[in-house]
Amino acid sequence: MREKRGKITNRPVLELLLEKQSNREIDSTKPIIIVYYPGKDPCNSSGSATKESRKNWFGQLEDGIEQIAQTKPIYIYKDNDGLEKYDGVLTWYKDPEGTIERLFFENHYPCSSFVVISKDGDYISYFGEFGKNYVWEATQIMSE
Template structure:
């Protein structure tokens, strides 16, 4: 009888331990932009400022914050230009910056809202006018997944990301809505992740045009 009680107690302890271990393993962990684990409340507090975005972490149950702007340099701007020219069938000026508006595919951010076609066209007309005034160029519209692009029909001419080049170079994760990158003639670039204003694109274009 005593042996049975001891065995049952042992099995109960083992079951609780396994359950606890499994719970901890599946618990969502939160990390800041430096990959340091933080609390969920701290994570949400920082995310609420909209200065950083949240992206998937290294594991399925990890969430990580990332800065919205990145400054870097690509090693071969002429090659990128050649790839874009082939894909878009247009000649680009090697002495001018390249402005790319990037659509990652349909998500909750870019598929909600009820902006009228005329308002959307006006917004992009203003965006392009500002870029033209700064650098005498037009942006290139690149998409990863075409789902959801029908709302731009008759407004913008989108091109498929050639071989995933733009995603690989500049957009490691699926950032919500859309993002942009501006590459200088020397290969320096400024990228911005997630929903953006026209001013952000204009400022980046101005910097990369110097």
């Protein structure tokens, strides 16, 4: 089972933590989209993706999210080993106090995962490698 749905009890606290960590304001009326990098593993350290192809992929991901929910994803890591390949492509932030891992990703799933949290604290998380359409779909559901 790679998708999980649930509810967090205190979204405002999470907002504050993420704002402090990423140094950007989070709109409490919009979903929070987090792409989570657990650390280096065989899945996310292999492959032939170039900086250019990564930039394109994440550019499309962000354009889609912008259209659906007028917001941007936040990129959070547990362990930054292996993130050099995103230099100049994305800015990643350390998981504040391990909060994202504790709330959504207790287990290490290969590659990376994501979670979308609605303004009311409901969420859909997806474990392991994912396509852009999964993120868009979850964002759509969590925006309603």
